[in-house]
Amino acid sequence: MNIDLSLTGDVPDVAVPNLTHHLRRDSTVGRTVTFRPVPRPPTGTMGATEIIGLVLTHAEAISGVLIAYAAWRKAQRKRPTTVRLAVKGQTIELKDITPEDIAAVVAKLQELDDAG
Numbered sequence: 001m002n003i004d005l006s007l008t009g010d011v012p013d014v015a016v017p018n019l020t021h022h023l024r025r026d027s028t029v030g031r032t033v034t035f036r037p038v039p040r041p042p043t044g045t046m047g048a049t050e051i052i053g054l055v056l057t058h059a060e061a062i063s064g065v066l067i068a069y070a071a072w073r074k075a076q077r078k079r080p081t082t083v084r085l086a087v088k089g090q091t092i093e094l095k096d097i098t099p100e101d102i103a104a105v106v107a108k109l110q111e112l113d114d115a116g
Contacts, residue, residue: 001058001113003087004051004054005053005065007049008049008081008082008093011080019072023065029068032057033056033061033065034054035054035055036054036055038052056109066083066097066105067097069083069097070097082094090112
């Protein structure tokens with residue numbers, strides 16, 4: 001399952017590469033997620049958002065990504081407002097990551113995966 005992850009809010013330029021590095025180093029994420037290249041938006045493009053391309057082995061793998069994201073976010077001085085997941089034409093936005101949020105995202109991804 002392909003997912004595009006992006007950050008919104010007052011996000012420093014180094015946030016997405018920093019988060020990508022953090023996710024790649026996380027042992028849980030490393031077992032269930034591969035990273036796919038996503039072209040960077042051209043410099044100076046208004047409203048352009050850097051995207052982290054993820055390929056999940058199964059819908060439940062998103063839980064490891066969201067837990068690792070929450071830990072990373074907590075350590076940032078300037079925190080993103082929202083994490084956005086784009087999958088199969090649907091967008092899921094999360095402000096805070098709670099266990100209930102993770103369960104809801106897993107259920108939504110399973111639904112989308114079952115729908116084909």
